[in-house]
Amino acid sequence: MEGNLTSAMAYLGAGIGAGLAVIGGGLGIGRLAASAMEGIARQPQSAGTIQAAMLIAAGLIEGATLLALVISFLFMFLR
DSSP states (O other): OHHHHHHHHHHHHHHHHHHHHHHHHHHHHHHHHHHHHHHHHHOGGGHHHHHHHHHHHHHHHHHHHHHHHHHHHHHHHHO
16 A cells, blocks of 8 residues: 555656656746847847857756756656
8 A cells, every 4th residue: 555655656746847847848838039130120130149148048948858868767666
């Protein structure tokens, strides 16, 4: 009985962790894109540098989100 409860809690924790990671990554990229669009609208001449910085930051956010998902799935399968 206790093994089933431990297994169920591991699955629940992994699911909640994966969901929070995806929500956080989506919100972060959304705010990043909104700020970049606002910056480009204010200074169109620096659109190239803003876009490059935005793409680098978006890649870092995606990498952190993917790492959180991998850790969450490892937690679920390796309990």
